Amino acid sequence: MNPTTLKLCLMAVLSLVGIGLYGLMICRNLIKMVIVLQILVKAAALGLILAGQMSSQINLGQSLGITVIVADTIVAVVGMALAVQVQRRLGTLDVDALSSLRG
Amino acid sequence: MATFLMLLTIGLPWIGAICVWWIGDRRPRWQHILATGFSVAAGAASILLLAFSSSGVALRIPVGGFFGDFTLVPDGLGVFLAVIAAVVGSLAVIFSVDYMRGKQQLGRYYALILLFIGAMAGLGLSGSLLFMFVFWEITAFCSYALISFHNDDPKAVAGGIKALIVTQLGGIGLLIGALIIRSQTGNYQILDFLANAASIQPSILNLIAFGFLAAAVAKSAQVPLQTWLPDAMEAPTPVTALIHAATMVNAGVYLLARFYPAFRDVPGWATSVVTIGLLSGLLAALMALVANDIKRCLAYSTVSQLGYMVYAVGTGSVFASQFHLLSHSVFKALLFLSAGAVIHIVGTRDMREMGGLGRDMPFVRAVFVIGSLALVGLPIANGFFSKELILEGGLMHGPRWAYIGMLLGAGITACYTLRMVSMVFYRKRGSVKASHDAPVAMRISLGTLSLGVFTTWLLAGAFGELLTGSLPYHQLQTSKTFDLALELLNAPATWLALLVILLGFALWMMHKQLKPLIVFLRPLSRIAENRFGFEHLNQGVIRIARSLSSVLRRTQTGQLNWNIVGIVGGLGIVLALLTWRI
Amino acid sequence: MTYPSFLWLIALPLVTAPLVYLAGRLGKRIGQRVLAQGAAIASLLAAWMPFILASVELRIYGPHSFAAEAISLRLDGMGLLLAGLSLGLGTLVVLFSGSYMANEAGEEKYYAMLVAMIGVMIGLGCTGDLFNLWIWFEAMAVSSYLLVAFYRDQPAxxxxxxxxxxxxAAGSVLVLLGIGLVLSQTGTLDLMEILTIAETSPLMLAAGALFLIGFGVKTALVPLHTWLPDAHAQAPSGISAMLSGVVIEAGMIAMLRSLLALTGVESLWGPLLMGFGALNMLAGNLLAFGQKQVKRMLAYSSLVHIGYMLVGLGITFYAGESGGAQGGLFHMLNHGLMKGMAFLAAGTLLYALHLSLGDHKPLLIADLAGAAKRYPIAALTLSLAVLGLGGLPPLAGFMSKWQIFVAGFETHNAWIGALVAFAALNSVFSLAYYAPLVNAVYRLEPSESVLSGKPLSGLMKVPLIVLGLATVAIGIWPALLDWLTVPAGATVLVGLGG
Structure with missing residues (x-):
C-alpha cells in the first residue's frame, strides 16, 4: 500500500469516527442513533484492517474486522429491538422523550 | 489470667449484645435480666483485671499483612478506662430496667449499649493503633445509633447523625496519625511508637500530634467541635449518662493522656491543648449558665469538666486528668441518672416548668445534691480532690493566664450548679408535679453512685500506683492518698479555689440584686445560647454541601446526547492531559 | 492434550446457559416453573468444582495459559478473583431471584442470560489477548443490555x-480504535508481548487514553457515568446487584489489563487513575446526597467505591507499592459483597412493598420507614450493607479502605497522603446519606407501604444472611480473603515489572 492510500484510509477512519461521535451528540431519533453507532463500528473495523496492513498482518486485520462487524451487528439488533419497544410503549422514537430519569 | 479477663471484659458485653438481640422483643423480662447480668459480669471482670495490670503485651494475635498484630495491653490507663466503661455502664443498664420498662425495641437498645461498653473497654485495652481505631469507630457508631434511638423524632435522628459525622471527622486525625506511625515504625503497636517517638522526624511527629488532638477534641466534644454533644440529649437518659460518664467522651481525654509522652515536646502542642481546655472549660460553663433544658445544662457542664481534664493533660498533670475523669464519670453519671429519674417521672426536661420537686422526690433530690457537691468541687466529694489537683498542677506547670481562666471557670460552675439545683428542686412550685419518687432499680444505681462520690477519692493512692507501675513512658509522680489530701489542704491554691467557688454561689444568690449587671451581660448570654456561632458554621457546611449536590444533580440531565458529550469530553480531557503532561 | 480446570470453569456456565433456557421452557410447559431457577442453580453450583480446582492449580503451578487458534486464555490471580466474585455473587443472586422473578413472563431468559453473563465475566478475567478481551467485554455488554431492559413493558x-x-457501544468502539493503534504500532495483540515491545509514541499514548475512556464508560468514571444510575436503578434487583457488584468491576479489570500492557509507554496512568478516583468519590457522594430513591442512591454510591478502587490501583501504578492494588482489589471483593447485599436487601423490600402488588414504583427512603418490624432480616442486612459501605468497622468495607490508605502512606508522598485524607473525608461524608436509611428502617411508625406490604419467602433471605455473615466475618478477620487478593495484587505488580 502506498503512503497516499494509507493516508486516505486514515483520513476515512478519522472522519468516520468524527461523524459518528458528532452524530451521537446531535441525533434525536433512536433509529438514527443505532445507525450512527454502526458508522462508528465501521470506522473501528476499517481501523483494525488498516492496523493489520501497517503491521504487515493483513489477514489478522481482516479477520478482526469481520469479527467486529459480526459482534456489533448483535448490538445493533438489540438496539433496534429496544427501539421497537420504545415505539410501541411511548409512541415515539425521539430520545428526548426518554429523559424521565434524571437528577 | 490477665488475657482471659481482658477478653471477658470486651467479650461478655458483646456476647450479651448478641443474646439480648437474639432473644427478641417478645420477651422483655429476659432482655432486662440478660442485659443486666452480662454488663454486671463484665464490670466484675474488669475490676478483677485491676489486680493483673502490667505494662507489657498480654495477648498477641497476628492478623497478617497490612493489619499488623492484634494486641491487648493491660496497663493502668487502659484497665482504668475499661473499669469505668464496664462499671458505670452496668449501673446505667440497671437504671434502664426501670427507665425503659414497657418501651419498644428493647433488643436494639440493650444490644447497642452492651456493644458500646465492650467497644469502650476494647478501646482502652487495645495495644494496636489499628484496632484502637476500630473500637473508636465502633463507639462512634453506637453513640449515633443510641442517640437516634427514637428514630421517629427527626431531632433525635439529626442529633445522632451529627454526633457520628463530627466524631468521625475528628477520627480522620487519628486515622492519619495511625497511618503515618505505621509508615514510620513499620507496625501499629502503641508501645513501639512511644519508645521510638523521639526518632521520628519532628515535622512528621507534629502532624501525628495534631491529628490525634483533632480526634480527641471531636470525641471529647471540646471547642470548636463541641456542637454534637448538646444535640445528643435527644437520647434516652441512661444512654446520655453512658455517653457522658462511662464511654464516648472519655475516649478523647484517654487518647491525649495515652500519647502524652510522645507529644510532650512537640512545639505548640501543649499550649494548644491548654488553650482548647481553657476555652471549652469557660465557654461551656457560660452556656450551662443560660441553658434551660436540664439535660442540656448537664451536657454543657460535661464539656466544661472535660475541658479541665484536657487542660490538665496540657499542663502535664496526666494523673490529675485521669483522676478527674474517674471522679467525673461517677458524679456525672449520678447527675444524669437522677436527672433522668426526674424527667421520667415529671415528663419534661424544661427547668422553667419544674421547681419545688424536692418535696415529692426527696431521694432524687438527695442524690442530685450529692452529685452537685462533687461537680462544684466541695470537700469530701471526689470532685474536690481531683479538681484541686488539676488546678494545683496548672498553677505550678502551666501558663498563668490559663490558670486564672480555669479558676474563673470553677466559680461559674458553682453558679450554674446552684442555679440548676434551685430551679429543679427548690424555688416555688412550677407547672409540673412528681407523682412518686424513684423506683427500686433506679435507686440501686443512684445509691451506688452517690456512695462512689464520697469514696472514690480514697483510691487516689492506689490509682496512682496502678498508673506509675504500668506506664513506663509517662514519668508520673503520685503519692499516697493521705499525703495527697494533706498536701491539698495545706496549699493556698486550694483555699483560693474554694473562695472563688463561694463567690460563684454568692453570684447566683444575689442574681436578683445584680439585675443591672445581668442586663449588661445579656448580649453575652445570647451569644452563649447560640453556642458562640459554632452552630452557624455547621449549618453553613451543610448548606454548601446541599447546594453543591443540587448543582451537580442538574448535570444528570437524563438526555442521551448530553451523556455522549460527557464521554467525548472525558476523552478530550485525558488526551489533552497526556499531550501537555499535566 | 489436557485441559486446565479454569477452562471448565469458563465453559460450564456458557454451555449450560442454553440448557437453562430449555429447562425453563420445558418447565413452563409442564407447569413446573421452578425448573429454570433450579437449572441455573445446578449450573452455577457445578461451576464451583472447577473453580476450587483452578484455585488449587493456580497456587501450585502459578499463572498458566491455554491457547487454541485465536482463543488465548490465561489464569492468574486477577482472573481468579473476578471468577470468585462473579460466581459467588451470581449464585446468591440466582437463589434470591426465585420469588422475585416468579411473576415475570421471560423468567427462563433471565436465568439463561444471567448464567451466560457470569460465564462471560469469568472469561473476561482470564484472557491474555487484547482482542479476546474486547470480545468478552462486548459479550458481557450484550448480555447485560438485555437484563437491564428486562422489564420491557416499563418505559423507565x-x-x-x-x-x-x-x-x-460508544465506549467499546473507542476501545477498538485503541486496539487498532496498538496493533499498528506493535504488530501483536498479546498483552505480555505488548508490554515488552511497546515504546513511547503519541499513538500509543492515544491508545492508552482510548482504553481508559472506552473501558471507563463501563467502569463508570466521572463524567462517563451518566448511564449508571439509570441502569442500576431500573434493572431487576438481582441484576442491579450483579451490575454494581461485578459488571463495573469487570470493566475495571479490563481497563487494568489493557493499561498494564502500556505501563512502559507512559508513567501518567497512575496519577490519571488517582485523579479519576478523587473525582468519582466527590461526584458520587454529592450525587447520592439528598437522593430520595433507595436504588438510585446505592447506584451513585457505586461511583464512590469505584473511586476508592481507582485510588488503590493508582497508588500501585504510580509508586509500585503492592498494597494499593491488593487493597483496591480487596475493596472490589468487599464492594461486591456489600453492594450486592444492599441491592438484594433493597430488592426484597421493593418486592415486598411494591412489585408483589404489581406496581413498578421506585422504592423511596420514606417507604422504608418502620420496615424493621415486619422485615427484620432485610432491614438488618440493608443497615449492615450501607454501614459497611460507609466504612464502619467491624464490617468488610473498613478493612479494605484501610489497606488502601496504608498503601497510600507507605509511599511517603505528601500528595498521596493528601489524597488519602480526601478519601477518608469522603468516607465520612458518605455516612450523611447512608445513616438516614438506617434511621428510617428502624422507625417505630410504619409507612403506608410497609403496612400494605406482602410477606417474604424464606429463600429470599438466605443470600442476605450469607452476605451479612460474610461482611462481618471479613471485617473481623480481613485475612480471610488473602488467598484471592494477594495473588491478584501480585499480578498487577508483575505487570508493572516489579
Whole structure:
C-alpha cells in the first residue's frame, strides 16, 4: 500500500469516527442513533484492517474486522429491538422523550 | 489470667449484645435480666483485671499483612478506662430496667449499649493503633445509633447523625496519625511508637500530634467541635449518662493522656491543648449558665469538666486528668441518672416548668445534691480532690493566664450548679408535679453512685500506683492518698479555689440584686445560647454541601446526547492531559 | 492434550446457559416453573468444582495459559478473583431471584442470560489477548443490555436500557480504535508481548487514553457515568446487584489489563487513575446526597467505591507499592459483597412493598420507614450493607479502605497522603446519606407501604444472611480473603515489572 492510500484510509477512519461521535451528540431519533453507532463500528473495523496492513498482518486485520462487524451487528439488533419497544410503549422514537430519569 | 479477663471484659458485653438481640422483643423480662447480668459480669471482670495490670503485651494475635498484630495491653490507663466503661455502664443498664420498662425495641437498645461498653473497654485495652481505631469507630457508631434511638423524632435522628459525622471527622486525625506511625515504625503497636517517638522526624511527629488532638477534641466534644454533644440529649437518659460518664467522651481525654509522652515536646502542642481546655472549660460553663433544658445544662457542664481534664493533660498533670475523669464519670453519671429519674417521672426536661420537686422526690433530690457537691468541687466529694489537683498542677506547670481562666471557670460552675439545683428542686412550685419518687432499680444505681462520690477519692493512692507501675513512658509522680489530701489542704491554691467557688454561689444568690449587671451581660448570654456561632458554621457546611449536590444533580440531565458529550469530553480531557503532561 | 480446570470453569456456565433456557421452557410447559431457577442453580453450583480446582492449580503451578487458534486464555490471580466474585455473587443472586422473578413472563431468559453473563465475566478475567478481551467485554455488554431492559413493558427500564446500550457501544468502539493503534504500532495483540515491545509514541499514548475512556464508560468514571444510575436503578434487583457488584468491576479489570500492557509507554496512568478516583468519590457522594430513591442512591454510591478502587490501583501504578492494588482489589471483593447485599436487601423490600402488588414504583427512603418490624432480616442486612459501605468497622468495607490508605502512606508522598485524607473525608461524608436509611428502617411508625406490604419467602433471605455473615466475618478477620487478593495484587505488580 502506498503512503497516499494509507493516508486516505486514515483520513476515512478519522472522519468516520468524527461523524459518528458528532452524530451521537446531535441525533434525536433512536433509529438514527443505532445507525450512527454502526458508522462508528465501521470506522473501528476499517481501523483494525488498516492496523493489520501497517503491521504487515493483513489477514489478522481482516479477520478482526469481520469479527467486529459480526459482534456489533448483535448490538445493533438489540438496539433496534429496544427501539421497537420504545415505539410501541411511548409512541415515539425521539430520545428526548426518554429523559424521565434524571437528577 | 490477665488475657482471659481482658477478653471477658470486651467479650461478655458483646456476647450479651448478641443474646439480648437474639432473644427478641417478645420477651422483655429476659432482655432486662440478660442485659443486666452480662454488663454486671463484665464490670466484675474488669475490676478483677485491676489486680493483673502490667505494662507489657498480654495477648498477641497476628492478623497478617497490612493489619499488623492484634494486641491487648493491660496497663493502668487502659484497665482504668475499661473499669469505668464496664462499671458505670452496668449501673446505667440497671437504671434502664426501670427507665425503659414497657418501651419498644428493647433488643436494639440493650444490644447497642452492651456493644458500646465492650467497644469502650476494647478501646482502652487495645495495644494496636489499628484496632484502637476500630473500637473508636465502633463507639462512634453506637453513640449515633443510641442517640437516634427514637428514630421517629427527626431531632433525635439529626442529633445522632451529627454526633457520628463530627466524631468521625475528628477520627480522620487519628486515622492519619495511625497511618503515618505505621509508615514510620513499620507496625501499629502503641508501645513501639512511644519508645521510638523521639526518632521520628519532628515535622512528621507534629502532624501525628495534631491529628490525634483533632480526634480527641471531636470525641471529647471540646471547642470548636463541641456542637454534637448538646444535640445528643435527644437520647434516652441512661444512654446520655453512658455517653457522658462511662464511654464516648472519655475516649478523647484517654487518647491525649495515652500519647502524652510522645507529644510532650512537640512545639505548640501543649499550649494548644491548654488553650482548647481553657476555652471549652469557660465557654461551656457560660452556656450551662443560660441553658434551660436540664439535660442540656448537664451536657454543657460535661464539656466544661472535660475541658479541665484536657487542660490538665496540657499542663502535664496526666494523673490529675485521669483522676478527674474517674471522679467525673461517677458524679456525672449520678447527675444524669437522677436527672433522668426526674424527667421520667415529671415528663419534661424544661427547668422553667419544674421547681419545688424536692418535696415529692426527696431521694432524687438527695442524690442530685450529692452529685452537685462533687461537680462544684466541695470537700469530701471526689470532685474536690481531683479538681484541686488539676488546678494545683496548672498553677505550678502551666501558663498563668490559663490558670486564672480555669479558676474563673470553677466559680461559674458553682453558679450554674446552684442555679440548676434551685430551679429543679427548690424555688416555688412550677407547672409540673412528681407523682412518686424513684423506683427500686433506679435507686440501686443512684445509691451506688452517690456512695462512689464520697469514696472514690480514697483510691487516689492506689490509682496512682496502678498508673506509675504500668506506664513506663509517662514519668508520673503520685503519692499516697493521705499525703495527697494533706498536701491539698495545706496549699493556698486550694483555699483560693474554694473562695472563688463561694463567690460563684454568692453570684447566683444575689442574681436578683445584680439585675443591672445581668442586663449588661445579656448580649453575652445570647451569644452563649447560640453556642458562640459554632452552630452557624455547621449549618453553613451543610448548606454548601446541599447546594453543591443540587448543582451537580442538574448535570444528570437524563438526555442521551448530553451523556455522549460527557464521554467525548472525558476523552478530550485525558488526551489533552497526556499531550501537555499535566 | 489436557485441559486446565479454569477452562471448565469458563465453559460450564456458557454451555449450560442454553440448557437453562430449555429447562425453563420445558418447565413452563409442564407447569413446573421452578425448573429454570433450579437449572441455573445446578449450573452455577457445578461451576464451583472447577473453580476450587483452578484455585488449587493456580497456587501450585502459578499463572498458566491455554491457547487454541485465536482463543488465548490465561489464569492468574486477577482472573481468579473476578471468577470468585462473579460466581459467588451470581449464585446468591440466582437463589434470591426465585420469588422475585416468579411473576415475570421471560423468567427462563433471565436465568439463561444471567448464567451466560457470569460465564462471560469469568472469561473476561482470564484472557491474555487484547482482542479476546474486547470480545468478552462486548459479550458481557450484550448480555447485560438485555437484563437491564428486562422489564420491557416499563418505559423507565427501556429508557435505562437504551442509554446503557448507546453509551457502552460508544465506549467499546473507542476501545477498538485503541486496539487498532496498538496493533499498528506493535504488530501483536498479546498483552505480555505488548508490554515488552511497546515504546513511547503519541499513538500509543492515544491508545492508552482510548482504553481508559472506552473501558471507563463501563467502569463508570466521572463524567462517563451518566448511564449508571439509570441502569442500576431500573434493572431487576438481582441484576442491579450483579451490575454494581461485578459488571463495573469487570470493566475495571479490563481497563487494568489493557493499561498494564502500556505501563512502559507512559508513567501518567497512575496519577490519571488517582485523579479519576478523587473525582468519582466527590461526584458520587454529592450525587447520592439528598437522593430520595433507595436504588438510585446505592447506584451513585457505586461511583464512590469505584473511586476508592481507582485510588488503590493508582497508588500501585504510580509508586509500585503492592498494597494499593491488593487493597483496591480487596475493596472490589468487599464492594461486591456489600453492594450486592444492599441491592438484594433493597430488592426484597421493593418486592415486598411494591412489585408483589404489581406496581413498578421506585422504592423511596420514606417507604422504608418502620420496615424493621415486619422485615427484620432485610432491614438488618440493608443497615449492615450501607454501614459497611460507609466504612464502619467491624464490617468488610473498613478493612479494605484501610489497606488502601496504608498503601497510600507507605509511599511517603505528601500528595498521596493528601489524597488519602480526601478519601477518608469522603468516607465520612458518605455516612450523611447512608445513616438516614438506617434511621428510617428502624422507625417505630410504619409507612403506608410497609403496612400494605406482602410477606417474604424464606429463600429470599438466605443470600442476605450469607452476605451479612460474610461482611462481618471479613471485617473481623480481613485475612480471610488473602488467598484471592494477594495473588491478584501480585499480578498487577508483575505487570508493572516489579
Amino acid at each position: 427500564s427501556l429508557e435505562a436500557g437504551i442509554k446503557y446500550l448507546v453509551q457502552s
